[in-house]
Amino acid sequence: MPTWTPDPTFYPSPRSASKAPPEALAYVASFDPTRKVPDGISVVDVDPASPSYSRIVGNVAMPNAGDELHHFGWNACSSCLCPNAPHPHSERRYLVVPGLRSSRIHILDTKADPRTPEIVRVLEPQEVAEKAGYTRPHTVHCGPEGIYLTALANGKGEAPGGVFLIDHESFDILGRWEIDRGPQLLGYDAWWHLGYDTMVTSEWGLPADFEDGLVPEVLLGSKYGRKLHFWDLHKRKHLQEIDFGTEHQLVFELRPAHDPTKAHGFVNCVISLKDLSSSIWTWYRDGDKWAVRKIIEIPAEPADPDLLPPALKGFKAVPPLVTDIDLSMDDRFLYVSCWGTGDLQQYDVSDPFAPRLTGKVRIGGIVSRASHPGARNGKLNGGPQMVEISRDGRRVYFTNSLYGVIDEQFYHEGLDGWMVKLDAGPDGGIAFDPKFFIEWPKSHRPHQVRLQGGDCSSDSYCYP
Numbered sequence: 399m400p401t402w403t404p405d406p407t408f409y410p411s412p413r414s415a416s417k418a419p420p421e422a423l424a425y426v427a428s429f430d431p432t433r434k435v436p437d438g439i440s441v442v443d444v445d446p447a448s449p450s451y452s453r454i455v456g457n458v459a460m461p462n463a464g465d466e467l468h469h470f471g472w473n474a475c476s477s478c479l480c481p482n483a484p485h486p487h488s489e490r491r492y493l494v495v496p497g498l499r500s501s502r503i504h505i506l507d508t509k510a511d512p513r514t515p516e517i518v519r520v521l522e523p524q525e526v527a528e529k530a531g532y533t534r535p536h537t538v539h540c541g542p543e544g545i546y547l548t549a550l551a552n553g554k555g556e557a558p559g560g561v562f563l564i565d566h567e568s569f570d571i572l573g574r575w576e577i578d579r580g581p582q583l584l585g586y587d588a589w590w591h592l593g594y595d596t597m598v599t600s601e602w603g604l605p606a607d608f609e610d611g612l613v614p615e616v617l618l619g620s621k622y623g624r625k626l627h628f629w630d631l632h633k634r635k636h637l638q639e640i641d642f643g644t645e646h647q648l649v650f651e652l653r654p655a656h657d658p659t660k661a662h663g664f665v666n667c668v669i670s671l672k673d674l675s676s677s678i679w680t681w682y683r684d685g686d687k688w689a690v691r692k693i694i695e696i697p698a699e700p701a702d703p704d705l706l707p708p709a710l711k712g713f714k715a716v717p718p719l720v721t722d723i724d725l726s727m728d729d730r731f732l733y734v735s736c737w738g739t740g741d742l743q744q745y746d747v748s749d750p751f752a753p754r755l756t757g758k759v760r761i762g763g764i765v766s767r768a769s770h771p772g773a774r775n776g777k778l779n780g781g782p783q784m785v786e787i788s789r790d791g792r793r794v795y796f797t798n799s800l801y802g803v804i805d806e807q808f809y810h811e812g813l814d815g816w817m818v819k820l821d822a823g824p825d826g827g828i829a830f831d832p833k834f835f836i837e838w839p840k841s842h843r844p845h846q847v848r849l850q851g852g853d854c855s856s857d858s859y860c861y862p
Contacts, residue, residue: 402487407851408476411861412656415476415852416727418789422448423512423850425470425493426817428457428842431802433464435841439495439506441513442817442836444795444849452772452819452834456513460504461520465497466802469846471538472856473505473545473566480592480860483542488566490852492518494545496535498801499609501526503535503547505569512850519569527553529571530562534605537587541858544572548588548599555605559585561597576629580636584623587651590631592860593658596688597629598681600649600665611803614709620644620671626681628688640690642679645672653725653732653855655750659862662750664732665690666720674698674713676720678734680750693753696720699739701765707810716764719808721800722784726791727854731756731826735782737800738808740766742782742820744828756826761818762798764808770818772835780805780813786847787822787854794820794828799843815843 409415422445429437441456460467474488493506493515501523506515527533532549539546545564552558560582561575576582584601591598601623602608607616616622624646628638642649646667654663662682669676678694698715710716719738725731725747732753734743740763745753760768767777780798787794797817799805805813815838819831838844848856 404479404487405474405489407490408479409857410476410479410859412727412729412859413862415789415857415859416791418851420790420793421788421849421851421853424795425848425850426797427467427470427495427845428838429465429467429802429845430463430842431805433466433499436460436463437465437467437497438842439467439493439515440844441515444819452836454836458506458515458517460497461517462500462502464500465502466499467495467845468498468801469537470495470848472540472848472852475540475852475857477540477542477592477858477860480542485566493848494538494547494564496538496547498534498536501533501535521569521571526571529573531574532560532562534559536585539589540566540856541590542592546575546588548585550585550602551605557583557604559583561585561588561599575634576636577634578636581639582627582636586623589652589654589663590858591654591658591661591663592631592858594661594683595631597631598652598654598663599627599629600652601625602648602650608801609803611807617647618671620647622647623649625649626665626690638688640681640688642667642690645670646677647671650721651723653723655729656725656727656854656859657729657862658860660729664723664725664747664750666723666734668719668721669717674715674717676718676736678720678723678732678753682750691751693751694734694745696734696736705765707764707808709807710764724785724787724855726787727789728791731791731822733785733787733794735785735796737781737783739763740768740781742785742796742828744822744826746826757822757828759820759828759830770835771830771832773816774837775814778816779809779811780816784846786849788849789852789854792822792824794822795847795849797844797847799845802843805843813843814838814840817844817847
């Protein structure tokens with residue numbers, strides 16, 4: 399009788415995951431902003447020894463147009479090794495790929511040929527709305543009980559958004575996750591502290607307030623998301639709400655410490671209505687409650703109004719627009735994407751309340767239009783957006799598109815997609831890999847990156 403062993407890409411601790419072999423492929427969500435031809439998952443060769451290094455070597459087209467592929471994830475990950483996991487012998491095999499605009503969910507099998515994943519199931523929007531009670535699926539995380547998906551709206555496209563579960567093997571929709579949602583109405587990201595039996599969720603807005611672009615009246619009225627919600631992960635009940643205040647809008651990406659003994663994490667606030675700055679906050683345990691503290695504030699940069707899109711001319715400044723963050727596996731370095739100014743910043747957050755800026759590069763930017771050593775076009779648009787880190791922390795990948803209609807609001811002359819890679823020093827410092835610049839096909843734009851075998855925002859761990 400054969401001995402069952404866990405998937406070799408599962409690791410019991412972040413410390414062991416950081417010693418994993420380097421990734422050879424990256425999977426990238428690639429969408430058509432005109433919604434005329436199907437979106438796809440592009441496969442990128444990230445092996446420096448390969449003759450096709452830094453090229454797109456595969457593409458899987460979705461069966462329909464207009465999905466707007468956005469965030470996606472694996473069916474299973476290292477959380478399958480937790481003591482309470484009912485399926486330690488699952489495989490990290492399938493990509494779960496939702497369409498944010500269509501609410502359609504695609505299941506892609508990467509096992510037979512990782513360069514050519516095969517679509518093996520499609521969950522249609524009607525089935526998602528009926529069985530989950532939600533639409534506009536946004537974030538995918540694999541957890542001990544199955545696949546968690548956050549959603550921005552209910553089955554009618556209205557409030558409340560929330561979380562639902564999918565079986566990790568059959569991909570049947572199990573249903574709504576929340577038993578008692580308390581005051582929570584808006585959804586965006588969700589992640590957890592497995593060691594503290596706590597889920598955290600953040601907020602964006604309802605489909606009517608973003609699918610045709612950011613709405614100035616909603617933004618200036620402080621009606622986009624500005625809260626964090628803390629939940630009992632086992633009982634599926636809301637415990638606590640923290641309001642960042644009316645000044646702060648768009649509380650987005652959640653990056654809890656990978657070490658399960660640490661009860662803190664980081665979240666970005668995209669914009670301040672007071673001065674257009676962006677900020678990074680630490681959440682942490684304070685006695686028997688959760689609390690937050692602002693640890694980084696990145697100011698807007700003065701700019702010639704003639705160089706700004708209509709939405710910003712009156713402000714005479716470029717907001718940093720921090721739209722994504724990512725945390726290295728050792729919980730030491732936090733990467734911060736400033737989509738507006740074009741900066742990708744690296745902070746040492748060994749002390750989560752006293753960050754130190756240790757590296758910075760600039761590429762694109764609303765005004766800067768900074769170039770790259772490998773680019774043929776000297777003035778790039780877009781800016782650092784979705785960022786992903788290799789498990790050993792030595793490579794950082796990012797793309798430049800946020801969301802189709804919002805791209806046009808801030809990069810009003812058009813946005814040409816690209817993907818780049820940074821090399822990171824073991825004690826801080828980042829620099830462009832001059833050989834890694836992918837000029838994206840003009841028909842599509844790149845969004846989230848997932849690395850073969852796992853990355854720093856795909857897995858959670860139960861052991862330190």
